[in-house]
Amino acid sequence: MSEPTGAARRRGPFQVGDQVQLTDPKGRHYTFTLEEGKSFHTHKGAFPHDELIGAPEGSVVRTTGNVAYLALRPMLPDYVLSMPRGAAVVYPKDAGQVLAMADIFAGARVVEAGVGSGSLSMFLLRAVGDHGMLHSYERRADFADIARNNVERYFGGPHPAWQLTVGDLQDNLSDTDVDRIILDMLAPWECLDAVSKALVPGGLLCAYVATTTQLARTVEAIREHGTFNEPAAWETMVRNWHVEGLAVRPDHRMIGHTGFLLTARRLADGVEPPLRRRRPAKGAYGEDYTGPGAKSAEGRDSSSRSAS
Structure with missing residues (x-):
């Protein structure tokens, strides 16, 4: 049985063409x-x-300046985090959350919209494997070129499970029977018809957005659409710790807010989502609310109160 794409580049002695990280x-x-x-040069010498x-x-190698590098x-x-960028990358902490909370599995059929520099694409490709499918959509051709180069440099060539399309998801999505759809874009609520x-049935939508305004509008649009269950939303933060004997303390810097993630599951055709039993906060759908479904928000609020 042949090794998965890129696996041979992850083990064994260093070879010509390998990426090396010195510390x-x-x-x-x-x-x-x-x-x-070739030689590697630093201000501390070369080797x-x-x-x-x-x-x-x-x-461990030593430079001509007798400095050791691992x-x-x-x-x-x-x-x-070190590859060439066109757009901002999805941070590893968020990519890990996508893989876990969107339940990306080997052989899954996944659609991704908003490729950027290809960061999340690589995490998804390693998860779905050679026998899965990742169809990525990117509006900007220059970003798509950067992402393609980054992906192929990491895997040592084209990945057999990857298809990259330049264009808008809602205008070009032709995939069917998709297990997971990941949206990393400014207005994910505009794609809900195509995604649905x-x-x-049972498939999962995962959206990655940067602001609370985007988060609120996406969640409310998903609720209003009627083909998904109640969405879940969260963010993650990472704080490293310094450990030196008895001196154990958190680092002064941390990776704080980078974006919000939300997930929702596709319901079976013809099924209405159950009423939420949690009462909305007072004024959540007040007269100042102008988001999706504003005209029916008062009725939904009343339904939630009666259900509780």
Whole structure:
């Protein structure tokens, strides 16, 4: 049985063409591609690439300035933060949440809208595997080119499960029987008709948005659409800790807000979503509310109160 795409590049001795991540004594990272006859230069001296070619991963090299660097292959979270960018990347902390909370599984049929620089695409491709399907849609051709180059550089060539289309999702989506749809775009509420038609019953929609305004409008549009269950929304924050003997404390900096995630499941055809039993906050759908379904919001509020 052949190895999954890109797996051979993740193990064994360093080879020509491999990405190498060096870590200096202060923990700073430097990433480059191994080439015969080339040298890696820093302000602390240089060393030849040939010194690493054929060496095991986890080797230590020293520059002419006698500074030691640890050599490892960059993990995918490292790679996406250092690769060329067209648009902002989906941070690894959010990509991990998408993989887990959107239940991305091997062999899944996934549609992604808003490729950006290809960060999330790579995480999704590793999860669905060679026998799954990831169809990515990107409006901007320049972003699509950057994403394609980043993906192919990481996997060592085209990925057999990946199809990339330049254009709007709502105008070009022709996929059917889709298991998961991931929307990383400014107005995901505009795509709900197309998304609902493409998803299988029980399929999952996951949206990644940056602001509370986008979050509120997307959630309310999903509720109003009537083909999804009650959406769940959240954000994640990551704080590292410094551990040195008894000196254990949180780092002064953290990865705080990057975006909101929300998920909703596709209902079976002809099924109405059950009434929410949680009472909305007083004034949530007051006279100042102008979001999706504003005209029916008062009735929905009353229904929720009666159900509770």
